[in-house]
Amino acid sequence: MSNTRQYIIGFLSLLALFVGLEVCAQEWADIDKIAASQAGSSPLLFTTPDNETPPVVPGNFFHNNECTVRSGIPNLFHKAKNGKEITVAFIGGSITQGGDSYRMQTARYMQNRFPGIVFRWINAGVSGTGTDLGAFRIYEHVLRYQPDLIFIEFAVNGAYQPGMEGMIRQIIKANPHTDICLIYTIQNGQTEVYQRGEVPGNIQGLERIAEHYHLPSIHLGMEAAALEAQDKLLWKGVSHQAGERILFSKDGIHPDKAGGDLYAAAIARAIEKMDNSGAPETRTLPTPLITAAWDEAGMYEPQQVAVFDTSWTPITTTKSKLKQFQGWFNTIMAADKPGASFTFFFEGDQFGIFDIGGPEVGQLSVWIDDQLVGMKMITDRGYRLREVSSLDADTTLNRFNRFCNNRYRGQYDVIQLHPGRHKVTLKISSAKADKREILGPNQLNDIVTNPDKYDLSTIYLGRILLRGKPLTEKEYKGE
Structure with missing residues (x-):
């Protein structure tokens, strides 16, 4: 048995223990696609395309629990209202690294939402990796650029909670004015969890961290789950299978452009919901919810x-x-x-x-x-x-x-x-x-x-x- 397959078996055993069978519903071929996706890096700094493709819009979907505002992103709005340059970072796995999975659409939406603002964009997505490596690399890939807002996406790559907490604590230590927003992507089988009115178990664990640090969070998959229930979306398949339905993804993990548009629209709705969410604030570092062990993780x-x-x-x-x-x-x-x-x-x-x-x-x-x-x-x-x-x-x-x-x-x-x-x-x-x-x-x-x-x-x-x-x-x- 290969080392990689052993890693995956161990990972899935733990995941089943904590979050139930719905999180383990991925087929082996889907899991292999995560592990096989680390074929190269993307430039850390990226720009939004200068084309005529319209940016995503929030749309008409509404679910009160799609975005939990908590402390919101007040520092971003404050800088935007004062016409200052803004640096936005996206850190996560392959869904973040991919160009059309949500990141590029979100950047184009924000550029359109705040006209005249100069943005600097950071793509800190590393395919096939989770919050453990994220905690090691967050300074080099993100914090040294002094971001104003960081979107953190790791829900389908292990959702390892101590690593997530370590990333958050490192961000607050580096700059207590940085806004942090947790975004939850989903994988094969988890639309059914939302359709039952529940939240996937791995995301529940991340929500406890968001609540402890009073951070906003967004469930990116709720609209897709609703559309699937209405037979208006095919979560996994190929174009000829979808027919007139939206094809979300080919592999059950990585969104195609249409799926990425749905993810980005959820972020757009959340940004509108968080507007005027409060005065600029300085975050304080509370006692750890789980551990402070990852505070000192670094990459050299x-x-x-x-x-x-x-x-x-x-x-x-x-x-x-x-x-x-x-x-x-x-x-x-x-x-x-x-x-x-x-x-x-x-x-x-x-x-x-x-x-x-x-x-x-x-x-x-x-x-x-x-x-x-x-x-x-x-x-x-x-x-x-x-x-x-x-x-x-x-x-x-x-x-x-x-x-x-x-x-x-x-x-x-x-x-x-x-x-x-x-x-x-x-x-x-x-x-x-x-x-x-x-x-x-x-x-x-x-x-x-x-x-x-x-x-x-x-x-x-x-x-x-x-x-x-x-x-x-x-x-x-x-x-």
């Missing part, structure tokens, strides 16, 4: 925190075959020699790598405080996590998976340690994974045709993830 350029041996080479992504990842990584550290290593020090309880998988990638061995360690998968945390274990467990961190068949993809892994100061060394392993076994019988054409391409142990390191703070070697030793 490898050369910023680690020391590499001479086997490693920095690669500028724009000038390489990996240029599709330049939105995430301007430089990648690469090596293919077994034994090639890098070392860093930190104080905390988790570290990870955000890297690029592909046909030629290999495996890493992990050394903690100068000891080789085994690692076992943890399946009860709600996100992908490994924990240091005995050497009877797997001692390699395999960077190849079934989605690396003749393609490159972004990927990440996080490893749990006991809290404290740690020295971490990662080395390219001489052991090679059975890539044919991982790919499976239906994906052997390329590896059979180009075996040399797969018979390598390359590592493409984009970022180092730390839940804690980086240390120098002297700080680690207490000098």
